[in-house]
Amino acid sequence: xxxxxxPEHGIIGEEFGNDRADSExxxxxxxxxxxxxxxxxxxxxxxxxxxTRMGEPVIGTMHQPFTRETFSGDGGAALYKGPNGKRxxxxxxxxxxxxxxxxxxxPMLMNEADRETFRSVEKEVRLSRYGGDCxxxxxxxxxxIDLVIETELKPYDIIPLIPxxxxxxxxxxxxxxxxxxxxxxxxxxxxxxxxEAALKLLQKG
Numbered sequence: 001x002x003x004x005x006x007p008e009h010g011i012i013g014e015e016f017g018n019d020r021a022d023s024e025x026x027x028x029x030x031x032x033x034x035x036x037x038x039x040x041x042x043x044x045x046x047x048x049x050x051x052t053r054m055g056e057p058v059i060g061t062m063h064q065p066f067t068r069e070t071f072s073g074d075g076g077a078a079l080y081k082g083p084n085g086k087r088x089x090x091x092x093x094x095x096x097x098x099x100x101x102x103x104x105x106x107p108m109l110m111n112e113a114d115r116e117t118f119r120s121v122e123k124e125v126r127l128s129r130y131g132g133d134c135x136x137x138x139x140x141x142x143x144x145i146d147l148v149i150e151t152e153l154k155p156y157d158i159i160p161l162i163p164x165x166x167x168x169x170x171x172x173x174x175x176x177x178x179x180x181x182x183x184x185x186x187x188x189x190x191x192x193x194x195x196e197a198a199l200k201l202l203q204k205g
Contacts, residue, residue: 073167
């Protein structure tokens with residue numbers, strides 16, 4: 001459908017590889033992000049779709065068909081649509097790591113060195129939970145949690161989520177403060193104070 005409607009656009013996808021990935025506009029597709037959760041019957045997986053321009057994410061969406069929820073954003077605003085209607089998404093304020101709720105899909109997905117570095121942040125937060133997959137990023141955008149830290153991400157794992165998070169007022173970077181869209185080691189926060197504090201600990205590792 002993309003090729004028929006926008007033949008000049010490129011596509012990056014988990015399932016079928018890349019096509020014209022150097023185009024001005026590129027679609028990023030991940031049909032099932034959170035495959036292990038999908039297999040286990042946990043509804044924290046989702047379908048991720050994004051559009052980038054010159055490598056920058058401009059529109060992103062996460063759809064969870066089981067819960068009938070859709071989270072979308074364009075970097076300037078973010079929206080939730082579900083069984084109970086629509087509402088704007090907004091991150092919540094959080095003054096310090098000691099007040100923060102942290103999510104990661106699983107520390108066991110990290111290499112040993114990154115896992116130890118992650119633990120340095122985990123020890124400082126109020127609550128740490130595992131297993132969020134792409135849904136955790138949307139919960140952050142909705143103001144329910146404060147921090148998501150991951151490693152080993154591919155661009156298609158994170159690019160669709162960036163406009164949702166930033167559209168809700170959040171921050172998404174790599175562990176070294178660079179762009180999150182490249183994947184790898186990623187940190188996403190709802191409050192800049194938490195982001196700064198967590199980055200300091202991650203960079204010490």
